[in-house]
Amino acid sequence: MLDLPYSLVLEATKEPNYFGFYSPELEGFSGIGHSVEDCLYKAKWGMQEHVALLVEKKLPVPPRNENPTVTIQNEKRVPANS
Secondary structure, three states: OOOOOOOEEEEEOOOOOOEEEEOOOOOOOEEEEOOHHHHHHHHHHHHHHHHHHHHHOOOOOOOOOOOOOEEEEEOOOOOOOO
16 A cells, blocks of 8 residues: 555656656655655655645645555656757
């Protein structure tokens, strides 16, 4: 079972030991890790901290996802403007 309150997207980079991650359901939440497992661990605790900050600032907190997903994909490349 995933022990996450929200879905998570992990993006692999050109560097084999570097991943970015974010939650499409939790605005403003993102991070980096050195493995899939590291990202999952950091996301679990980071989401809790992020939600606590939203509550502290009296900002809206999205409802918990009872069936979160984890998507692993290559990072999306943004084309450089010429």
